Amino acid sequence: MQKLRLFYCVVAAAVLIPAAAFAASAVSEGERLGKPCAGCHATNGYAPGEYIARIGGQNPEYMTKVMKEFAAGKRTGSVEMSLLAKGYSEADLAAISEYYGGKAWKNSANKIDSKKSAAGLKLAKVSGCFDCHGAKGEGIDAFPRIGGQNSGYLYEALKRYKTDKITSEEMALVKDMSDSQLESLAQYFSGIRK
Protein backbone atom coordinates (compact mmCIF):
# COMPACT_ATOMS: atom_id res chain seq x y z
CA MET A 1 0.00 0.00 0.00
CA GLN A 2 2.72 2.39 1.01
CA LYS A 3 4.39 1.87 -2.34
CA LEU A 4 1.20 2.40 -4.21
CA ARG A 5 0.63 5.70 -2.50
CA LEU A 6 4.12 6.84 -3.27
CA PHE A 7 3.68 5.89 -6.89
CA TYR A 8 0.47 7.86 -6.94
CA CYS A 9 2.26 10.93 -5.56
CA VAL A 10 4.90 10.78 -8.24
CA VAL A 11 2.31 10.52 -10.96
CA ALA A 12 0.36 13.44 -9.59
CA ALA A 13 3.52 15.52 -9.31
CA ALA A 14 4.62 14.69 -12.83
CA VAL A 15 1.33 15.95 -14.17
CA LEU A 16 1.45 19.13 -12.15
CA ILE A 17 5.00 20.36 -12.06
CA PRO A 18 5.59 21.76 -15.57
CA ALA A 19 3.77 25.07 -15.08
CA ALA A 20 5.72 25.93 -11.96
CA ALA A 21 8.98 24.15 -12.77
CA PHE A 22 10.93 27.20 -13.91
CA ALA A 23 10.47 28.79 -10.51
CA ALA A 24 12.44 26.08 -8.70
CA SER A 25 9.87 26.41 -5.98
CA ALA A 26 9.51 24.76 -2.63
CA VAL A 27 5.79 25.54 -2.85
CA SER A 28 3.92 22.63 -4.41
CA GLU A 29 0.95 23.12 -6.67
CA GLY A 30 -1.15 21.55 -3.93
CA GLU A 31 0.08 24.13 -1.45
CA ARG A 32 -0.51 27.06 -3.82
CA LEU A 33 -4.07 25.92 -4.49
CA GLY A 34 -4.70 24.49 -1.03
CA LYS A 35 -3.67 27.41 1.16
CA PRO A 36 -6.99 29.28 0.75
CA CYS A 37 -8.90 26.18 2.00
CA ALA A 38 -7.51 27.03 5.45
CA GLY A 39 -9.96 29.96 5.52
CA CYS A 40 -12.59 27.40 6.57
CA HIS A 41 -10.55 24.31 7.50
CA ALA A 42 -7.94 26.28 9.54
CA THR A 43 -4.16 26.26 9.16
CA ASN A 44 -2.92 22.79 8.14
CA GLY A 45 -6.54 21.63 7.95
CA TYR A 46 -6.98 21.31 11.73
CA ALA A 47 -10.54 22.72 11.79
CA PRO A 48 -11.32 23.65 15.41
CA GLY A 49 -15.15 23.64 15.17
CA GLU A 50 -17.56 20.73 15.09
CA TYR A 51 -19.18 20.85 11.68
CA ILE A 52 -16.29 21.52 9.31
CA ALA A 53 -14.08 18.51 8.58
CA ARG A 54 -10.49 18.17 9.72
CA ILE A 55 -8.52 17.50 6.54
CA GLY A 56 -4.88 17.77 7.68
CA GLY A 57 -3.57 14.21 7.68
CA GLN A 58 -6.69 12.71 6.12
CA ASN A 59 -6.11 9.83 3.70
CA PRO A 60 -5.17 11.54 0.39
CA GLU A 61 -6.56 8.75 -1.74
CA TYR A 62 -9.94 9.06 -0.08
CA MET A 63 -9.81 12.84 -0.22
CA THR A 64 -9.05 12.86 -3.93
CA LYS A 65 -12.02 10.59 -4.59
CA VAL A 66 -14.36 12.75 -2.51
CA MET A 67 -13.15 15.99 -4.07
CA LYS A 68 -13.82 14.61 -7.54
CA GLU A 69 -17.27 13.53 -6.43
CA PHE A 70 -17.95 17.04 -5.10
CA ALA A 71 -16.99 18.48 -8.48
CA ALA A 72 -19.13 15.91 -10.30
CA GLY A 73 -22.19 16.80 -8.20
CA LYS A 74 -22.30 13.39 -6.54
CA ARG A 75 -22.27 14.69 -2.97
CA THR A 76 -24.80 17.48 -3.08
CA GLY A 77 -25.29 17.34 0.69
CA SER A 78 -21.94 19.12 1.00
CA VAL A 79 -23.32 22.28 -0.53
CA GLU A 80 -20.28 24.52 -0.10
CA MET A 81 -17.81 21.95 -1.41
CA SER A 82 -20.06 21.07 -4.34
CA LEU A 83 -19.88 24.70 -5.46
CA LEU A 84 -16.19 25.26 -4.77
CA ALA A 85 -14.72 22.01 -6.15
CA LYS A 86 -16.03 22.86 -9.63
CA GLY A 87 -13.44 25.62 -9.76
CA TYR A 88 -10.54 23.16 -9.98
CA SER A 89 -9.32 20.51 -12.44
CA GLU A 90 -9.07 16.87 -11.38
CA ALA A 91 -5.30 17.27 -11.15
CA ASP A 92 -5.79 20.34 -8.93
CA LEU A 93 -8.10 18.42 -6.62
CA ALA A 94 -5.63 15.55 -6.36
CA ALA A 95 -2.80 17.98 -5.62
CA ILE A 96 -4.78 19.73 -2.87
CA SER A 97 -5.65 16.33 -1.38
CA GLU A 98 -1.99 15.31 -1.39
CA TYR A 99 -1.02 18.60 0.25
CA TYR A 100 -3.41 18.23 3.18
CA GLY A 101 -3.01 14.46 3.26
CA GLY A 102 0.72 14.96 3.77
CA LYS A 103 0.22 16.79 7.08
CA ALA A 104 0.35 14.98 10.41
CA TRP A 105 -3.09 14.16 11.76
CA LYS A 106 -4.24 15.92 14.93
CA ASN A 107 -7.30 14.72 16.81
CA SER A 108 -10.38 16.82 17.35
CA ALA A 109 -10.81 18.59 20.68
CA ASN A 110 -14.62 18.53 20.46
CA LYS A 111 -16.53 17.91 23.70
CA ILE A 112 -17.84 14.35 23.75
CA ASP A 113 -20.91 12.95 25.53
CA SER A 114 -19.54 9.88 27.33
CA LYS A 115 -22.87 8.02 27.40
CA LYS A 116 -23.43 8.42 23.70
CA SER A 117 -19.83 7.55 23.00
CA ALA A 118 -20.13 4.30 24.99
CA ALA A 119 -23.27 3.38 23.06
CA GLY A 120 -21.42 4.25 19.86
CA LEU A 121 -18.57 1.90 20.70
CA LYS A 122 -20.98 -1.01 21.17
CA LEU A 123 -22.70 -0.24 17.90
CA ALA A 124 -19.39 0.14 16.08
CA LYS A 125 -18.27 -3.30 17.26
CA VAL A 126 -21.38 -5.09 16.05
CA SER A 127 -21.48 -3.12 12.82
CA GLY A 128 -17.92 -3.92 11.79
CA CYS A 129 -16.77 -0.30 11.47
CA PHE A 130 -13.26 -1.25 12.60
CA ASP A 131 -12.80 -3.71 9.73
CA CYS A 132 -12.48 -0.90 7.24
CA HIS A 133 -11.62 2.11 9.39
CA GLY A 134 -9.07 0.41 11.63
CA ALA A 135 -8.98 -0.24 15.36
CA LYS A 136 -8.54 3.46 16.16
CA GLY A 137 -10.57 4.72 13.22
CA GLU A 138 -7.30 5.66 11.54
CA GLY A 139 -8.43 4.49 8.10
CA ILE A 140 -7.21 1.57 6.01
CA ASP A 141 -6.35 1.73 2.32
CA ALA A 142 -8.87 3.99 0.61
CA PHE A 143 -11.11 4.18 3.68
CA PRO A 144 -11.01 7.50 5.50
CA ARG A 145 -9.72 8.29 8.94
CA ILE A 146 -12.68 8.90 11.21
CA GLY A 147 -11.04 8.57 14.64
CA GLY A 148 -10.57 12.08 16.06
CA GLN A 149 -12.60 13.69 13.27
CA ASN A 150 -14.95 16.52 14.30
CA SER A 151 -18.22 15.24 15.77
CA GLY A 152 -20.84 17.35 14.00
CA TYR A 153 -19.25 16.69 10.64
CA LEU A 154 -19.23 12.91 11.24
CA TYR A 155 -22.87 12.97 12.27
CA GLU A 156 -23.89 14.95 9.19
CA ALA A 157 -21.91 12.63 6.91
CA LEU A 158 -23.54 9.56 8.45
CA LYS A 159 -26.98 11.07 7.89
CA ARG A 160 -26.09 11.59 4.24
CA TYR A 161 -25.13 7.95 3.83
CA LYS A 162 -28.38 6.97 5.48
CA THR A 163 -30.53 9.11 3.17
CA ASP A 164 -28.62 8.19 0.00
CA LYS A 165 -27.25 11.70 -0.44
CA ILE A 166 -23.96 9.85 -0.66
CA THR A 167 -24.14 6.43 -2.23
CA SER A 168 -21.79 3.78 -0.92
CA GLU A 169 -22.18 0.02 -0.70
CA GLU A 170 -19.98 -0.27 2.37
CA MET A 171 -21.88 2.40 4.24
CA ALA A 172 -25.31 0.97 3.39
CA LEU A 173 -25.25 -0.60 6.86
CA VAL A 174 -26.22 2.73 8.43
CA LYS A 175 -29.55 2.79 6.59
CA ASP A 176 -31.31 0.86 9.33
CA MET A 177 -29.94 3.01 12.12
CA SER A 178 -31.81 5.80 13.88
CA ASP A 179 -30.43 9.32 13.94
CA SER A 180 -29.64 8.88 17.61
CA GLN A 181 -27.59 5.77 16.82
CA LEU A 182 -25.74 7.70 14.13
CA GLU A 183 -25.03 10.42 16.65
CA SER A 184 -23.63 7.84 19.06
CA LEU A 185 -21.31 6.51 16.37
CA ALA A 186 -20.17 10.04 15.58
CA GLN A 187 -19.56 10.76 19.25
CA TYR A 188 -17.52 7.61 19.71
CA PHE A 189 -15.27 8.05 16.70
CA SER A 190 -14.83 11.78 17.21
CA GLY A 191 -13.81 11.12 20.80
CA ILE A 192 -10.93 8.79 19.93
CA ARG A 193 -7.85 10.55 21.22
CA LYS A 194 -5.15 7.94 20.59
Place this chain on the structure above:
Amino acid sequence: MSITRRNFIKYTSAAVAGASVFGQVNTASAATGVIMPKKGKRIVVLGGGWGGCTAAKYAKMEDPSVEVILVERDPKFISCPISNLVIGGQKTMKDITFTRDKLAKNYGIKIVYTEATALDPVKKALTTKAGTLEYDKLIVSPGISYDYAAIEGLDNPAAIKKFPAAFKAGAETVALREMLVAMKPGGVVVLAVPPAPYRCPPGPYERASLIANYLKKNKKGSKIIVVDANDDVTSKGPLFKKAWADYYKDILEYIPDAAVTKVDASTGVITTEKGEIKSDVANIIPTMTAGKSAFDLGLMNKPEDKFVRADAYTLESYNFKDVYVIGDATHNGAVGGVPKSGYIANSMGKVAASAAVRTLNGQEPLAPSLINTCYSMVNDNEAIFVAAAYKYDAVSKRIISAAGGTSPERSVLFGHHAEDWALGIWNDILG
Protein backbone atom coordinates in the same frame (compact mmCIF):
# COMPACT_ATOMS: atom_id res chain seq x y z
CA MET B 1 1.62 65.79 25.30
CA SER B 2 1.45 63.81 28.50
CA ILE B 3 1.23 60.39 26.96
CA THR B 4 4.53 58.65 27.37
CA ARG B 5 6.16 56.58 24.70
CA ARG B 6 5.59 53.51 26.77
CA ASN B 7 1.84 53.91 26.72
CA PHE B 8 1.96 54.38 23.02
CA ILE B 9 4.36 51.83 21.75
CA LYS B 10 4.18 48.29 22.93
CA TYR B 11 6.65 45.81 21.64
CA THR B 12 5.93 42.15 22.05
CA SER B 13 8.59 40.07 23.70
CA ALA B 14 9.72 38.95 20.28
CA ALA B 15 10.65 42.50 19.48
CA VAL B 16 13.11 43.21 22.27
CA ALA B 17 15.70 44.02 19.65
CA GLY B 18 13.69 47.14 18.92
CA ALA B 19 13.80 48.24 22.52
CA SER B 20 17.49 49.05 22.23
CA VAL B 21 16.71 51.87 19.86
CA PHE B 22 13.97 53.26 22.07
CA GLY B 23 16.31 56.05 23.04
CA GLN B 24 16.09 57.65 19.64
CA VAL B 25 12.34 58.05 19.91
CA ASN B 26 11.62 61.46 21.38
CA THR B 27 7.87 61.82 21.40
CA ALA B 28 5.27 59.59 19.92
CA SER B 29 4.48 61.96 17.09
CA ALA B 30 7.91 63.34 16.29
CA ALA B 31 9.90 60.14 15.95
CA THR B 32 11.83 60.10 12.71
CA GLY B 33 14.91 58.03 13.44
CA VAL B 34 15.27 54.48 12.21
CA ILE B 35 14.19 51.92 14.77
CA MET B 36 15.08 48.22 14.69
CA PRO B 37 17.74 48.71 11.97
CA LYS B 38 17.40 46.14 9.20
CA LYS B 39 20.03 43.40 9.16
CA GLY B 40 18.80 40.67 6.83
CA LYS B 41 15.82 40.20 4.54
CA ARG B 42 12.78 41.96 5.93
CA ILE B 43 9.07 42.18 5.18
CA VAL B 44 7.08 44.89 6.95
CA VAL B 45 3.31 44.44 7.10
CA LEU B 46 1.14 47.50 7.77
CA GLY B 47 -2.24 46.72 9.33
CA GLY B 48 -2.85 43.84 11.72
CA GLY B 49 -6.37 43.03 10.56
CA TRP B 50 -7.60 40.16 8.41
CA GLY B 51 -5.23 40.67 5.50
CA GLY B 52 -2.18 41.85 7.42
CA CYS B 53 -2.06 39.17 10.13
CA THR B 54 -2.49 36.48 7.49
CA ALA B 55 0.28 37.94 5.33
CA ALA B 56 2.68 38.16 8.28
CA LYS B 57 2.00 34.59 9.39
CA TYR B 58 2.17 33.04 5.92
CA ALA B 59 5.35 34.95 5.02
CA LYS B 60 7.00 33.41 8.08
CA MET B 61 5.57 29.98 7.28
CA GLU B 62 6.97 30.15 3.75
CA ASP B 63 10.41 31.37 4.80
CA PRO B 64 11.17 31.52 8.55
CA SER B 65 14.52 33.19 7.82
CA VAL B 66 12.85 36.39 6.65
CA GLU B 67 12.30 38.95 9.40
CA VAL B 68 8.65 39.97 9.57
CA ILE B 69 7.49 43.11 11.37
CA LEU B 70 3.78 43.84 11.78
CA VAL B 71 2.72 47.45 12.37
CA GLU B 72 -0.72 47.91 13.93
CA ARG B 73 -2.36 50.75 15.79
CA ASP B 74 -4.82 48.76 17.95
CA PRO B 75 -3.49 46.26 20.55
CA LYS B 76 -6.77 44.32 20.29
CA PHE B 77 -7.97 42.36 17.30
CA ILE B 78 -11.74 42.78 17.15
CA SER B 79 -13.44 40.70 14.48
CA CYS B 80 -16.01 42.30 12.18
CA PRO B 81 -17.33 38.88 11.19
CA ILE B 82 -19.68 37.73 13.99
CA SER B 83 -19.97 41.36 15.21
CA ASN B 84 -23.51 41.51 13.78
CA LEU B 85 -24.35 38.79 16.30
CA VAL B 86 -23.15 41.09 19.08
CA ILE B 87 -25.54 43.74 17.77
CA GLY B 88 -28.29 41.10 17.57
CA GLY B 89 -27.59 39.92 21.14
CA GLN B 90 -26.47 36.33 20.40
CA LYS B 91 -22.78 37.00 21.12
CA THR B 92 -20.74 39.36 23.28
CA MET B 93 -17.68 41.50 22.55
CA LYS B 94 -15.60 38.93 24.41
CA ASP B 95 -16.45 36.35 21.75
CA ILE B 96 -14.94 38.52 18.98
CA THR B 97 -11.97 40.11 20.77
CA PHE B 98 -8.52 38.52 20.49
CA THR B 99 -4.81 39.27 20.88
CA ARG B 100 -2.10 38.77 18.26
CA ASP B 101 0.22 37.15 20.81
CA LYS B 102 0.42 33.79 19.05
CA LEU B 103 1.80 35.44 15.91
CA ALA B 104 4.78 36.58 17.98
CA LYS B 105 5.04 33.41 20.04
CA ASN B 106 4.49 30.74 17.40
CA TYR B 107 6.05 32.40 14.36
CA GLY B 108 8.50 34.98 15.70
CA ILE B 109 6.71 37.90 14.10
CA LYS B 110 7.74 41.23 15.64
CA ILE B 111 4.71 43.37 16.36
CA VAL B 112 5.01 47.13 16.78
CA TYR B 113 1.88 48.77 18.13
CA THR B 114 1.97 52.20 16.58
CA GLU B 115 0.53 54.17 13.69
CA ALA B 116 2.13 54.44 10.27
CA THR B 117 2.12 57.95 8.86
CA ALA B 118 4.24 58.15 5.68
CA LEU B 119 6.15 56.13 3.14
CA ASP B 120 9.44 56.71 1.33
CA PRO B 121 9.29 54.19 -1.52
CA VAL B 122 12.75 55.15 -2.79
CA LYS B 123 14.56 54.67 0.52
CA LYS B 124 12.11 51.85 1.24
CA ALA B 125 11.18 53.16 4.65
CA LEU B 126 7.84 53.31 6.45
CA THR B 127 7.47 56.17 8.90
CA THR B 128 5.49 55.47 12.05
CA LYS B 129 4.86 57.39 15.24
CA ALA B 130 7.40 55.10 16.89
CA GLY B 131 10.10 55.78 14.32
CA THR B 132 11.05 54.66 10.83
CA LEU B 133 11.15 51.05 9.69
CA GLU B 134 13.23 50.00 6.70
CA TYR B 135 11.88 47.21 4.52
CA ASP B 136 12.71 45.07 1.50
CA LYS B 137 9.03 44.37 0.94
CA LEU B 138 6.03 46.20 2.38
CA ILE B 139 2.56 44.65 2.48
CA VAL B 140 -0.22 47.14 3.21
CA SER B 141 -3.64 46.06 4.51
CA PRO B 142 -5.18 49.24 5.97
CA GLY B 143 -8.86 48.27 5.67
CA ILE B 144 -11.42 50.98 5.00
CA SER B 145 -12.27 54.54 6.05
CA TYR B 146 -15.71 56.13 6.19
CA ASP B 147 -16.48 59.10 3.99
CA TYR B 148 -18.65 60.94 6.52
CA ALA B 149 -18.55 64.13 4.46
CA ALA B 150 -20.63 62.54 1.68
CA ILE B 151 -23.74 62.88 3.88
CA GLU B 152 -24.82 66.36 4.99
CA GLY B 153 -24.82 66.75 8.76
CA LEU B 154 -22.85 63.57 9.47
CA ASP B 155 -19.29 64.86 9.52
CA ASN B 156 -19.24 66.07 13.14
CA PRO B 157 -18.62 64.31 16.47
CA ALA B 158 -22.23 64.60 17.70
CA ALA B 159 -23.68 63.01 14.56
CA ILE B 160 -21.02 60.30 14.36
CA LYS B 161 -21.82 59.39 17.95
CA LYS B 162 -25.58 59.44 17.39
CA PHE B 163 -25.46 57.39 14.17
CA PRO B 164 -22.76 54.73 14.67
CA ALA B 165 -21.69 52.97 11.48
CA ALA B 166 -20.34 49.87 13.25
CA PHE B 167 -18.53 48.69 10.14
CA LYS B 168 -15.29 48.65 12.10
CA ALA B 169 -15.92 46.36 15.03
CA GLY B 170 -15.30 47.84 18.46
CA ALA B 171 -16.77 50.82 20.29
CA GLU B 172 -19.24 51.49 17.47
CA THR B 173 -20.55 47.93 17.72
CA VAL B 174 -21.15 48.34 21.46
CA ALA B 175 -22.78 51.75 20.96
CA LEU B 176 -25.26 50.44 18.40
CA ARG B 177 -26.13 47.43 20.55
CA GLU B 178 -26.73 49.66 23.59
CA MET B 179 -28.97 52.01 21.61
CA LEU B 180 -31.12 49.10 20.47
CA VAL B 181 -31.41 47.76 24.00
CA ALA B 182 -32.31 51.21 25.36
CA MET B 183 -34.92 51.93 22.67
CA LYS B 184 -38.59 51.97 23.77
CA PRO B 185 -40.93 49.38 22.25
CA GLY B 186 -42.62 50.83 19.17
CA GLY B 187 -39.45 52.63 18.10
CA VAL B 188 -38.16 53.03 14.56
CA VAL B 189 -34.69 51.85 13.59
CA VAL B 190 -33.17 53.05 10.33
CA LEU B 191 -30.32 51.14 8.70
CA ALA B 192 -28.67 52.90 5.74
CA VAL B 193 -26.78 50.75 3.22
CA PRO B 194 -23.96 52.63 1.45
CA PRO B 195 -23.38 52.55 -2.31
CA ALA B 196 -21.21 49.65 -3.51
CA PRO B 197 -18.34 48.97 -3.30
CA TYR B 198 -18.21 48.70 0.47
CA ARG B 199 -16.78 46.16 2.93
CA CYS B 200 -18.81 42.95 3.28
CA PRO B 201 -21.62 43.23 0.67
CA PRO B 202 -24.13 41.08 2.63
CA GLY B 203 -23.14 42.63 6.00
CA PRO B 204 -25.83 45.33 6.19
CA TYR B 205 -28.59 42.88 5.27
CA GLU B 206 -27.43 40.30 7.79
CA ARG B 207 -27.46 43.05 10.39
CA ALA B 208 -30.94 44.18 9.34
CA SER B 209 -32.17 40.58 9.74
CA LEU B 210 -30.64 40.23 13.19
CA ILE B 211 -31.95 43.60 14.37
CA ALA B 212 -35.43 42.61 13.11
CA ASN B 213 -35.05 39.32 15.00
CA TYR B 214 -34.16 41.24 18.16
CA LEU B 215 -37.05 43.70 17.77
CA LYS B 216 -39.52 40.90 17.11
CA LYS B 217 -38.62 39.23 20.39
CA ASN B 218 -37.88 42.18 22.62
CA LYS B 219 -39.43 45.41 21.37
CA LYS B 220 -43.07 44.94 20.48
CA GLY B 221 -44.41 47.25 17.79
CA SER B 222 -40.94 48.34 16.66
CA LYS B 223 -39.80 48.51 13.04
CA ILE B 224 -36.58 48.57 11.09
CA ILE B 225 -36.46 50.45 7.82
CA VAL B 226 -33.59 49.56 5.51
CA VAL B 227 -32.79 52.43 3.15
CA ASP B 228 -30.44 51.24 0.42
CA ALA B 229 -28.31 53.49 -1.78
CA ASN B 230 -28.22 50.60 -4.27
CA ASP B 231 -31.09 49.62 -6.56
CA ASP B 232 -31.43 46.19 -4.94
CA VAL B 233 -29.97 44.00 -2.19
CA THR B 234 -26.34 43.71 -3.32
CA SER B 235 -25.71 40.12 -2.16
CA LYS B 236 -27.82 36.96 -1.69
CA GLY B 237 -30.89 39.10 -2.52
CA PRO B 238 -33.54 36.38 -3.03
CA LEU B 239 -32.40 34.52 0.10
CA PHE B 240 -32.54 37.63 2.30
CA LYS B 241 -35.91 38.67 0.88
CA LYS B 242 -37.36 35.22 1.50
CA ALA B 243 -36.19 35.28 5.12
CA TRP B 244 -37.62 38.79 5.57
CA ALA B 245 -40.98 37.73 4.11
CA ASP B 246 -41.10 34.56 6.22
CA TYR B 247 -39.95 36.01 9.55
CA TYR B 248 -40.06 39.79 9.60
CA LYS B 249 -43.03 40.71 7.42
CA ASP B 250 -44.39 43.51 9.57
CA ILE B 251 -41.09 44.45 11.15
CA LEU B 252 -38.61 44.99 8.32
CA GLU B 253 -39.29 47.38 5.47
CA TYR B 254 -36.84 47.51 2.56
CA ILE B 255 -36.53 50.61 0.39
CA PRO B 256 -34.10 50.44 -2.57
CA ASP B 257 -32.69 53.48 -4.40
CA ALA B 258 -32.87 55.54 -1.25
CA ALA B 259 -29.40 56.92 -0.55
CA VAL B 260 -29.16 59.01 2.60
CA THR B 261 -28.43 62.63 1.72
CA LYS B 262 -28.75 64.31 5.10
CA VAL B 263 -28.97 63.47 8.79
CA ASP B 264 -29.98 65.58 11.76
CA ALA B 265 -28.37 64.55 15.03
CA SER B 266 -30.66 66.73 17.16
CA THR B 267 -33.96 65.32 15.82
CA GLY B 268 -32.92 61.89 14.49
CA VAL B 269 -34.47 62.71 11.12
CA ILE B 270 -32.86 60.85 8.25
CA THR B 271 -33.34 62.32 4.78
CA THR B 272 -33.11 59.96 1.82
CA GLU B 273 -33.65 60.33 -1.91
CA LYS B 274 -37.11 58.90 -1.30
CA GLY B 275 -38.14 61.05 1.63
CA GLU B 276 -37.61 61.66 5.36
CA ILE B 277 -37.82 59.19 8.23
CA LYS B 278 -37.87 60.07 11.92
CA SER B 279 -35.65 57.51 13.62
CA ASP B 280 -35.20 56.47 17.23
CA VAL B 281 -32.01 54.59 16.43
CA ALA B 282 -30.16 54.98 13.15
CA ASN B 283 -27.25 52.91 11.87
CA ILE B 284 -25.87 55.10 9.10
CA ILE B 285 -23.21 53.18 7.17
CA PRO B 286 -21.35 55.81 5.15
CA THR B 287 -19.72 55.46 1.75
CA MET B 288 -16.37 53.73 2.12
CA THR B 289 -12.90 54.29 0.72
CA ALA B 290 -9.63 52.48 1.22
CA GLY B 291 -8.20 53.11 4.69
CA LYS B 292 -6.89 56.64 5.08
CA SER B 293 -3.30 55.39 5.26
CA ALA B 294 -3.53 54.26 1.65
CA PHE B 295 -3.99 57.93 0.70
CA ASP B 296 -1.37 59.21 3.17
CA LEU B 297 1.20 56.75 1.85
CA GLY B 298 0.66 57.91 -1.74
CA LEU B 299 -0.79 54.65 -3.01
CA MET B 300 -3.65 56.16 -5.05
CA ASN B 301 -2.93 55.82 -8.75
CA LYS B 302 -5.45 58.28 -10.19
CA PRO B 303 -6.72 61.48 -8.56
CA GLU B 304 -10.32 60.18 -8.49
CA ASP B 305 -9.40 56.76 -7.07
CA LYS B 306 -10.90 55.64 -3.75
CA PHE B 307 -9.21 52.23 -3.68
CA VAL B 308 -5.67 51.10 -4.47
CA ARG B 309 -4.76 49.68 -7.88
CA ALA B 310 -2.55 46.65 -7.65
CA ASP B 311 -1.36 43.99 -10.05
CA ALA B 312 -3.79 41.08 -9.95
CA TYR B 313 -1.04 38.46 -10.14
CA THR B 314 1.16 39.60 -7.25
CA LEU B 315 -0.92 42.36 -5.60
CA GLU B 316 2.06 44.70 -5.96
CA SER B 317 0.78 48.29 -6.10
CA TYR B 318 0.77 50.14 -9.42
CA ASN B 319 2.53 53.09 -7.80
CA PHE B 320 5.47 51.57 -5.96
CA LYS B 321 7.66 48.56 -6.55
CA ASP B 322 7.95 46.19 -3.57
CA VAL B 323 4.82 47.64 -1.97
CA TYR B 324 1.87 45.22 -2.00
CA VAL B 325 -1.74 46.06 -1.19
CA ILE B 326 -4.32 43.55 0.00
CA GLY B 327 -7.81 43.30 1.47
CA ASP B 328 -10.65 45.80 1.41
CA ALA B 329 -8.33 48.60 0.26
CA THR B 330 -7.78 47.05 -3.19
CA HIS B 331 -9.38 48.45 -6.37
CA ASN B 332 -11.70 45.95 -8.04
CA GLY B 333 -11.07 47.42 -11.48
CA ALA B 334 -7.42 46.48 -11.13
CA VAL B 335 -7.45 43.21 -9.19
CA GLY B 336 -10.75 41.83 -10.46
CA GLY B 337 -14.25 41.12 -9.20
CA VAL B 338 -13.58 39.82 -5.71
CA PRO B 339 -15.78 40.92 -2.80
CA LYS B 340 -14.37 43.03 0.03
CA SER B 341 -14.54 40.23 2.56
CA GLY B 342 -12.41 38.92 5.39
CA TYR B 343 -12.00 35.63 3.57
CA ILE B 344 -10.69 37.39 0.45
CA ALA B 345 -8.36 39.53 2.61
CA ASN B 346 -7.11 36.27 4.16
CA SER B 347 -6.55 34.70 0.72
CA MET B 348 -4.90 37.87 -0.59
CA GLY B 349 -2.59 37.90 2.43
CA LYS B 350 -1.30 34.48 1.37
CA VAL B 351 -0.88 35.55 -2.26
CA ALA B 352 1.06 38.72 -1.41
CA ALA B 353 3.15 37.01 1.27
CA SER B 354 4.20 34.32 -1.19
CA ALA B 355 4.93 36.83 -3.96
CA ALA B 356 6.99 38.96 -1.56
CA VAL B 357 8.96 36.04 -0.13
CA ARG B 358 9.62 34.44 -3.50
CA THR B 359 10.78 37.60 -5.25
CA LEU B 360 12.91 38.42 -2.23
CA ASN B 361 14.56 35.04 -2.77
CA GLY B 362 14.99 35.51 -6.50
CA GLN B 363 12.11 33.24 -7.46
CA GLU B 364 9.15 33.89 -9.75
CA PRO B 365 5.85 34.59 -7.99
CA LEU B 366 3.14 31.94 -8.38
CA ALA B 367 -0.34 32.50 -9.82
CA PRO B 368 -2.88 33.61 -7.22
CA SER B 369 -5.59 31.23 -6.02
CA LEU B 370 -8.33 32.52 -3.73
CA ILE B 371 -11.55 31.44 -2.06
CA ASN B 372 -14.46 33.28 -0.52
CA THR B 373 -17.28 31.89 1.52
CA CYS B 374 -19.46 34.33 3.37
CA TYR B 375 -22.25 33.26 5.69
CA SER B 376 -25.07 35.48 6.88
CA MET B 377 -27.28 34.61 9.82
CA VAL B 378 -30.93 35.49 9.21
CA ASN B 379 -32.09 34.64 12.75
CA ASP B 380 -30.71 32.91 15.87
CA ASN B 381 -29.73 29.72 14.11
CA GLU B 382 -30.25 29.75 10.34
CA ALA B 383 -27.77 31.01 7.79
CA ILE B 384 -27.42 31.52 4.05
CA PHE B 385 -24.15 31.79 2.19
CA VAL B 386 -22.25 32.65 -0.96
CA ALA B 387 -19.16 30.65 -1.94
CA ALA B 388 -16.70 31.02 -4.82
CA ALA B 389 -13.24 29.94 -5.92
CA TYR B 390 -11.09 32.48 -7.78
CA LYS B 391 -8.13 32.16 -10.11
CA TYR B 392 -5.95 34.34 -12.31
CA ASP B 393 -7.11 34.91 -15.88
CA ALA B 394 -4.13 35.51 -18.18
CA VAL B 395 -6.30 37.14 -20.88
CA SER B 396 -7.95 39.86 -18.81
CA LYS B 397 -5.02 39.92 -16.35
CA ARG B 398 -7.51 39.93 -13.52
CA ILE B 399 -8.62 37.57 -10.76
CA ILE B 400 -11.84 35.92 -11.93
CA SER B 401 -14.37 33.55 -10.42
CA ALA B 402 -13.68 29.93 -11.38
CA ALA B 403 -16.87 28.58 -9.82
CA GLY B 404 -19.36 29.50 -7.15
CA GLY B 405 -22.90 30.26 -6.13
CA THR B 406 -25.19 30.76 -3.17
CA SER B 407 -26.85 28.32 -0.82
CA PRO B 408 -30.12 27.08 -2.33
CA GLU B 409 -31.91 27.92 0.92
CA ARG B 410 -31.30 28.85 4.55
CA SER B 411 -30.60 26.13 7.09
CA VAL B 412 -29.53 25.39 10.64
CA LEU B 413 -26.57 23.38 9.33
CA PHE B 414 -25.32 26.47 7.49
CA GLY B 415 -25.71 28.30 10.79
CA HIS B 416 -23.32 25.78 12.35
CA HIS B 417 -20.97 26.25 9.42
CA ALA B 418 -21.10 30.02 9.90
CA GLU B 419 -19.95 29.70 13.47
CA ASP B 420 -17.27 27.12 12.68
CA TRP B 421 -16.06 29.12 9.68
CA ALA B 422 -15.25 31.95 12.07
CA LEU B 423 -13.38 29.62 14.43
CA GLY B 424 -11.41 28.19 11.50
CA ILE B 425 -10.43 31.47 9.93
CA TRP B 426 -9.59 33.14 13.26
CA ASN B 427 -7.20 30.23 13.76
CA ASP B 428 -5.76 30.76 10.28
CA ILE B 429 -5.25 34.49 10.89
CA LEU B 430 -4.12 34.56 14.50
CA GLY B 431 -3.34 31.02 15.67
